[in-house]
Amino acid sequence: MSTPLLQVSGLRVSYGHIEAVKGIDLQLHEGQITTLVGANGAGKSTTLLALSGLVKKAAGSVSLAGLDLSRMSPHKIVAHGVVQVAEGRATLTTLTVQENLELGAYARRDHGDRNADLAHVYSLFPVLKDRARGLAGNLSGGEQQMLAIGRALMAKPLVLMLDEPSMGLAPIIVQDIFRILRDINQAGLTIFLVEQNVRQALKIADRAYVIETGRIVLEGSGRELLVNPKVQEAYLGS
Ligand SMILES: Nc1ncnc2c1ncn2[C@@H]1O[C@H](COP(=O)(O)OP(=O)(O)O)[C@@H](O)[C@H]1O
Ligand SMILES: [Mg+2]
Numbered sequence: 001m002s003t004p005l006l007q008v009s010g011l012r013v014s015y016g017h018i019e020a021v022k023g024i025d026l027q028l029h030e031g032q033i034t035t036l037v038g039a040n041g042a043g044k045s046t047t048l049l050a051l052s053g054l055v056k057k058a059a060g061s062v063s064l065a066g067l068d069l070s071r072m073s074p075h076k077i078v079a080h081g082v083v084q085v086a087e088g089r090a091t092l093t094t095l096t097v098q099e100n101l102e103l104g105a106y107a108r109r110d111h112g113d114r115n116a117d118l119a120h121v122y123s124l125f126p127v128l129k130d131r132a133r134g135l136a137g138n139l140s141g142g143e144q145q146m147l148a149i150g151r152a153l154m155a156k157p158l159v160l161m162l163d164e165p166s167m168g169l170a171p172i173i174v175q176d177i178f179r180i181l182r183d184i185n186q187a188g189l190t191i192f193l194v195e196q197n198v199r200q201a202l203k204i205a206d207r208a209y210v211i212e213t214g215r216i217v218l219e220g221s222g223r224e225l226l227v228n229p230k231v232q233e234a235y236l237g238s
Contacts, residue, residue: 023060203222
């Protein structure tokens, strides 16, 4: 297999005396969807926050195509193209949809054609175009999630990271969001998807890791893990 685009080695994170992430290794390959799935409290969000530079790493390294991100500030990590979609769809509710998207371009690496990028985001999410001048706070939960993804795309990421984009959304909306992630990936973007919705995440993932209490306990292709008896028993209710 090719060298990974993003390589995480020996990552450990503690909150006080609680060790939330206990030495995990994972790789993201360019052009793939990689997922990290596990139960509530397993350490998924902590792992993402560590990759984004938002929590302190007790040990371990993160590198992007050979560039060491381990001690970089969050804004530099974003500027290098590792961009996280906020959990809980933290859009700025008192700004319009379009203003939220324009803010997403603020941290980007190049200053290419923002209007073209805006048009691209609107083509992925036509509902956002219809509501461009409306307040983000008036969007439905699913639309806010689309806005959060659109805003991250405006930063021109090399790696798009998402923390439970399906959370709190109706199954039909979850299907929409995951289909759009597939489309974005098929256009070439590398995606790191953290999910508690194990079935849906494994369905769209090229590569998957299962995390339990801060440790990776299984890895394989999405397809392999979907039919893995341990995964089925613990996470798929069968
Ligand atoms: N800010 C924090 N302070 C103390 N403990 C935390 C904090 N955030 C998370 N934890 C603990 O770290 C562990 C992993 O949490 P988290 O990464 O949020 O898991 P997940 O995203 O998989 O639900 C849990 O035991 C959780 O209670
Ligand atoms: Mg979480």
